[in-house]
Every structure is written in C-alpha cells, then in structure tokens.
C-alpha cells in the first residue's frame with residue numbers, strides 16, 4: 001500500500017526519547033536519514049533497520065519503521081535472514097566500528113562478499129562509546145583509553161579498505177555533519193543493488209572528541225578532504241589548486257600542485273569508481289600526507305545474492321514441478337506390505 | 338548361540354533374527370554396501386534396524402585400525418528396534434576391520450574375509466604377527482576366506498576399468514555374496530547402480546557384474562558346514578506403504594511438513610558440522626517446497642539469519658551439533674527475549690569439544706534446558722528413533738509457532754545416520770496449525786499477548802501500519818518500549834516463564850510404552866536409547882518381571898502427569914548415554930530417588946546391558 005500523502009521526516013521519527021549524549025554525531029545522521037526516507041519511494045512498512053550493539057545500534061528505536069536491535073556484531077547476519085525471508089523489504093544495517101569490525105567482522109565480511117542487498121551504515125567514531133571509552137579496531141595508534149592508559153599499540157584497520165578487500169561492490173565514505181553530502185551518498189547506496197557499505201565519520205564528543213576535526217573544520221577541509229566525483233579529476237585544496245597524480249613508476253598516488261613543476265589538470269587522475277585498484281589506493285589515503293577521500297570510492301554492481309537465490313529456486317521449480325509432501329514421503333524405494 | 342550353530346542344531350535354515358556387520362577401510366564403500374543390503378532386506382519384508390559406525394577421518398591411511406568403517410544391520414521376523422547386541426556375520430575387508438570388530442562376533446559366528454587384503458603390510462598395520470586366516474586363531478568361528486580382490490579384478494576385466502576402479506567393485510562382490518546368504522533380491526541394488534552411474538555405464542556394469550559374481554560364488558562354492566542360504570521369515574507388520582529412512586531424512590521431511598501445516602515458509606540456516614550437516618544437504622535439494630536453505634559463515638550467523646527470517650515472517654530453523662549449539666547460545670537468548678519462533682536442531686555427538694564427532698551421545702540435555710545466560714526457559718523436545726524424527730519435527734514447529742518461542746529439538750548421531758523401515762504416513766491426516774499474523778493497527782503493541790497461550794503478537798515487516806521495534810533490551814509489558822523498570826522486569830521474566838510452563842498443558846500426557854502403569858520398576862528413557870530399553874523391558878516382561886518402559890519426548894516442559902506416573906513405581910531406572918542428565922532433572926523436579934545407568938563410550942546401549950541393570954535393580958530392591 002503506497003501512502004497517498006507524501007510522508008515527511010516527522011513520519012519517520014518515533015515517540016522514543018533519543019538517548020545519545022548531547023552533541024553526539026549520531027543525532028545528525030539520524031536527522032539526515034529521517035529526512036531522506038520519504039524521498040526513497042519505498043513504502044514505510046517495507047523499511048527495516050537492523051542493528052547490533054553499541055551507541056549507533058540504538059538507531060532503530062528512533063526510526064518509525066520496522067526495526068530490530070539485535071546482539072553484538074550480528075546485525076549483518078540477522079539482516080541477511082530478513083532479506084532471505086522477504087526480498088521485497090528494504091533492509092538497512094546500522095553498526096559501528098566495534099560492532100561491525102571487531103566482534104562482527106566476520107559477518108560484515110561475508111555479507112559484503114556474498115553481496116546481500118543491504119544498505120550497511122558503519123558509524124566510525126574510532127572508540128567504544130557504550131562501554132565507556134575503550135579503544136576500538138579503528139582507533140589510531142597511541143589512543144589513550146581506560147583499557148590502554150599508556151596509548152594503544154596495535155595498528156588500526158581502515159573500514160573502506162576492509163570492505164573493498166572483502167569484495168564489497170559499493171563503498172563510500174561521508175561525514176556525520178555534512179548533511180548534503182551524507183544524503184547524496186546514502187541515496188546512491190540505496191539505489192545500488194547488492195551490499196552497499198557507507199562509512200560515516202562520527203564524532204563522539206564524550207570519549208574521542210574532535211578526531212575528525214581536521215577534515216570537518218571549514219578552515220582546513222579544503223586541504224584535508226578530497227571530494228570524489230566519478231569521471232572528474234581528483235582535485236582539492238583552495239580553488240582546486242591541488243590534485244592526485246598517479247606515479248606510474250611506483251604505482252602510488254601523489255599530491256601535486258597545479259602550475260608547479262609544469263603540472264596541469266590533464267596530469268590529475270580522473271576518478272573511476274569502477275576501478276578497484278584505484279579504489280584500494282584511495283581508501284588507504286590519510287592525513288597528514290594526503291587528503292581524506294569522501295564520496296563513492298568504489299562501485300561495480302554484480303548480481304545480488306538473494307535475487308540469485310530466488311532465481312535458482314524458480315529454475316528448480318520449473319524443472320521439478322509442484323511440491324507435494326505425500327509425494328516426497330513416498331519418494332525413493334518403497335514397498336507395500 | 339550363533340545363527341550358524343542354530344541352523345545346524347535345529348536342522349532347518351530358518352532364523353528369527355540375524356545381525357550382519359560389514360567392516361572395511363573408510364574407502365571400501367562399507368556404508369554403501371550396508372545401505373544396499375538394508376534396502377534389499379526391507380523390500381524382502383524383514384523388520385530391521387541399522388547402525389552405521391564410521392571414523393572421523395574421511396580417508397584414513399589404508400589398513401589403519403582407526404580408519405575402519407562399519408555398518409551393522411539387525412533384521413528379523415519380529416519387531417526389531419536396535420541394531421543388535423552381537424554380530425552373527427562379520428564381513429571383514431582387511432585385517433584392521435577384523436581385529437577391531439571380532440570382539441562383537443558371537444562364538445561360532447561367520448566371518449567372510451577378503452584373503453587378498455591380508456598382506457604382510459596390512460597385517461602389520463593392524464597389529465597381527467601372524468595371518469589370523471591361516472594360524473587357527475579363528476577356530477572358534479566359521480571362516481570363509483576368499484580371494485575377493487582377485488576375483489573382482491577378473492570379473493570386471495571385460496568392462497575395461499583401470500585397476501583402481503576395478504578394485505573398488507569388491508564391496509559389491511561382497512554384497513552379492515551376502516545377498517545370496519540371506520536370499521535377498523539384487524534388483525534394487527542393480528537398479529540403483531545403473532541410476533547412480535548413468536553417465537558411466539562401464540562402471541555401472543562392472544559393479545553389477547561384481548554383485549552377480551559374488552552371488553554366483555555363494556551358489557557354487559564349497560562352504561563350511563552350516564553355511565547355506567538362511568531364511569529369515571518376513572515380519573508381520575501393519576499393511577501399507579513402506580520405505581527406509583534415516584533420522585536425518587525424516588527430520589528434513591518433518592520440517593517441510595511442519596512448515597506446510599503452519600502455513601509458513603521455512604528459512605533453514607546452518608553451518609557444516611558432523612553429524613548434523615546431512616540435514617542441510619537434505620533440505621537444500623527440496624527447493625520446490627517453501628524451504629530456503631542458507632549455508633552461513635559460522636554457527637552464530639546461521640542462528641542469527643534464522644532469527645532474522647522469523648522476524649520477517651518465515652519460520653527460521655537452524656541446526657548443529659553440541660559445540661555449534663554452544664556458539665548459538667547468545668542468539669537463542671535473543672530469540673527468547675524477543676519472543677520469536679525459532680527451531681534449533683541439535684544432532685548430538687560425543688563431547689566435550691570436538692570429542693567424538695562421528696559417535697553418538699546424549700550429553701546435551703543440560704545444555705538444551707539450561708545452557709544460556711539469563712532466565713531463558715524454552716521448550717526442549719527429543720526424537721527417539723529415526724522414524725520418530727518426522728513427528729517430532731512437526732511437533733517442534735507447532736510449539737515454536739504457536740508460542741512464539743525458540744524450541745530445541747534433540748536428535749543424535751546414531752538416529753541421524755541409522756535407517757529403519759517407515760510405514761509412510763499420509764500427510765493429509767495431520768492437523769494443520771496455521772499461524773495468524775497481526776495486521777490490525779488499531780491499538781497495536783508489539784508486546785500484546787494471546788491471553789491463553791501468552792504468545793506475543795507476530796506482525797511482520799511489510800504490513801502497513803504495523804511498524805514497530807523489537808530488541809534484546811527489556812521491554813515494557815504493555816507498550817513494548819525499552820524499559821529498565823525493576824517491577825516490569827520481574828513481570829516480564831515471570832510471563833516469559835509462565836508461557837513456557839503453560840506448554841505442559843498443550844502436550845500429550847506421558848504414556849507407558851510397555852508394561853503396567855504402576856509397579857516395581859519403570860525404566861525411563863529419552864532419545865535413541867528407545868530401542869535397547871524397549872527390547873530389554875520386553876524380555877523382562879516375558880520372564881515375568883514387573884517392569885515398564887516410559888520414554889519421554891517432551892523434555893521441557895515435561896508432561897504434567899509425569900510426576901504422578903513415576904510416583905506409581907517403587908523404583909525408577911534411567912539409562913542415558915551421558916553421566917546422568919535427565920536423572921538430575923527428575924530428582925530435582927519430582928524428588929524421586931531414581932537410579933542411573935550411564936554409558937559414555939560413543940556406542941549405543943546393548944539390550945543386555947539394560948536387561949542386567951533391570952535385574953540388578955529389581956534384585957537390590959527386594
């Protein structure tokens with residue numbers, strides 16, 4: 001049933017009191033998604049939000065859709081089951097860096113490589129918020145936390161690199177407070193058939209405040225952020241004065257300044273979101289040596305898992321004919337006494 | 338007395354029952370031989386029970402004792418419910434098969450051995466100093482030592498097989514000889530081979546030739562005295578249509594049938610584990626039914642996908658064996674908290690940890706009833722025979738969907754693999770139990786319950802106006818919203834428990850399988866010990882002992898009359914393939930001073946073990 005009246009963001013809000021800390025980046029993301037939902041042309045009753053455990057995983061309680069707040073790390077698996085049972089549903093997974101990449105890393109990997117048609121949103125705040133501030137698998141080396149009072153020593157992983165490595169066919173990155181950019185990435189992720197993975201840089205003002213300030217700060221962001229657009233040269237900096245050039249001698253991306261050493265725009269690499277090698281290189285870029293790429297890093301559609309499962313089933317049914325339990329019970333060698 | 342001796346003594350070749358055990362290398366095809374013989378025996382009209390007994394190694398080094406794979410069949414003209422205590426005929430394809438199985442053979446029993454496999458190397462590997470086929474050490478038995486390998490190679494020569502493939506036909510040669518021995522028809526086996534190797538007719542025909550050659554050998558060769566064609570009269574069984582089934586197959590069919598009766602699609606999500614994988618295989622090839630199978634990345638993902646499917650309006654089913662069920666425990670508690678239907682099948686195996694993956698045990702009852710965090714009661718139901726798996730699966734689906742609760746169904750490695758004849762039921766005779774989904778938004782709350790069953794409403798995504806959130810956090814009794822209120826938690830815990838306890842009123846009263854409803858001794862069992870207990874009690878009753886057999890299907894909650902029933906006996910004996918799990922529950926719940934009989938060897942009970950425990954119990958309580 002399609003609602004005759006156009007829904008608004010309000011229709012997607014619940015009567016539940018939102019319980020994130022004041023100033024948490026999750027608020028901005030919630031607002032963006034509530035605003036986006038009426039634009040997606042999906043009947044409200046067909047939207048399902050599935051989450052694991054953590055601050056971000058409280059998300060479904062605040063969305064007036066179907067929602068399932070499950071257990072730590074397992075949201076991709078529960079969501080896969082939802083989609084298998086009813087492929088008509090529009091299934092979103094909301095997870096965090098601890099939930100999705102630590103305890104649930106295995107499920108994340110398999111949901112991505114299987115290409116289950118899910119919209120996976122990973123809120124990356126590089127910390128465990130709900131359990132009071134321990135370092136996470138995305139925390140930078142040296143992160144001081146209750147469990148690493150002298151600084152963490154283990155190397156972090158990069159969510160988008162992980163996703164590409166796992167075989168994801170849609171990988172994007174955005175920022176909690178950049179409503180316009182975030183909305184456009186989510187719209188693309190939603191339109192993509194198969195698993196789409198969106199990393200959202202999310203500030204946790206309580207336990208890890210300001211870690212993304214360098215890319216968020218309007219004063220510095222021109223130099224620290226690379227806004228990717230498919231088919232466009234990868235330019236950044238004030239007045240797009242800088243860009244990324246492929247160094248073919250050592251197969252790396254290097255930052256160059258237009259007009260310096262004879263560099264012109266034609267030297268700047270053009271973003272091709274279907275190029276996996278480029279995507280891998282882009283996903284790894286970090287400050288201070290590089291700007292942080294945001295936008296669609298990689299997109300190369302492939303058949304979605306659940307669609308293929310149903311197609312296979314249709315084929316078998318065409319070949320085998322109608323299902324009949326009595327015929328099944330009487331199959332194989334039988335004899336009459 | 339061995340069957341062979343019996344025949345000599347009675348001067349006729351009629352036997353009431355026989356146990357045959359095929360044993361060889363895990364690559365020798367003994368399971369296939371056993372299954373073919375079973376089928377022929379079922380078609381012949383004997384009652385039967387089987388016991389496949391194979392190693393954990395897929396292909397152990399040839400000739401190794403730990404690589405011996407065996408298949409035992411007990412068949413007869415009377416009701417047969419176990420695979421038999423002692424072996425009458427042992428087929429030994431090599432020295433390792435002989436040395437590991439000889440202790441099961443009755444004195445005077447018949448050995449059929451492939452003399453060609455008793456090479457110096459194989460003898461040494463099995464631990465024999467001298468060749469037992471030649472040194473007189475088998476004089477207490479009848480021995481037919483035949484150069485099977487050589488004969489098979491000669492037989493299949495015209496079919497142009499390579500040496501490797503030619504030798505593989507020796508199991509069929511042995512099958513042919515055994516079929517001759519018991520007057521079985523070769524037709525089904527031959528048909529089966531031609532279907533199986535339809536794409537390789539030379540292999541099919543070579544195997545057929547091997548069967549026929551083995552059979553011809555029996556007809557023409559000089560055999561030891563007493564060895565002739567034995568007649569095992571047909572069992573008198575209820576007329577009707579029959580087939581063989583393993584527990585795995587019956588369980589798969591039961592899940593499909595249960596789904597249809599509930600009018601729900603099934604999503605079966607599982608992860609490979611011995612001995613439970615068969616269920617995944619079986620259901621994966623039934624796509625014409627509303628059953629979707631999903632091989633997940635691990636046990637946790639499997640149960641979680643099943644829970645997701647139930648949330649979305651299918652019945653989620655997951656399956657594993659002991660260690661895998663442990664991994665699923667957290668998610669099962671989520672299903673308890675969110676009150677969603679879910680079926681969890683546990684095909685138990687020897688534990689703890691990897692334990693004995695291919696051997697049987699029933700040591701997960703504690704885990705099933707108690708093995709979760711939090712107060713999470715859930716129904717536990719157990720199958721007692723391969724055939725019983727069908728009805729038990731349907732009953733599990735009924736309870737899970739009616740009460741919106743996870744249900745654990747216990748099977749075990751023994752009944753999963755063992756086959757027995759099945760009087761094929763008429764599916765139309767089963768009462769449907771269709772599920773109704775909540776569709777009315779008026780006054781809807783996800784916490785609403787059926788006043789009678791206390792089951793929570795089930796409103797599936799895709800239904801307009803029913804948008805709601807569920808989750809693992811405690812919920813308000815009325816609104817279903819998150820609630821940390823202490824009184825509310827008490828109330829919710831109580832109602833979840835009351836819902837499960839109430840199921841006791843919706844299951845059949847406990848019946849007595851054999852014997853009186855009160856008296857001196859009740860032997861109380863559960864699971865695959867059914868056959869051994871049944872026969873032991875039957876023998877006891879025939880001797881005039883005051884003993885009864887009670888077999889529990891509903892392990893939790895238990896039938897409401899069970900306490901009163903058990904109190905009617907002076908003694909209660911509980912045989913279990915564990916260190917005593919049911920017994921603790923019976924003692925704790927009913928304050929009944931039951932005695933245990935416990936066997937944890939990875940092998941099923943023998944009838945005589947239970948028989949002597951019955952006598953001991955009656956003796957000591959005199």
Ligand code: SF4
Nearest residue numbers: 020021024055129204
């Ligand atoms: S702890 Fe951090 S991430 Fe969690 S709600 Fe508070 S601010 Fe947000």
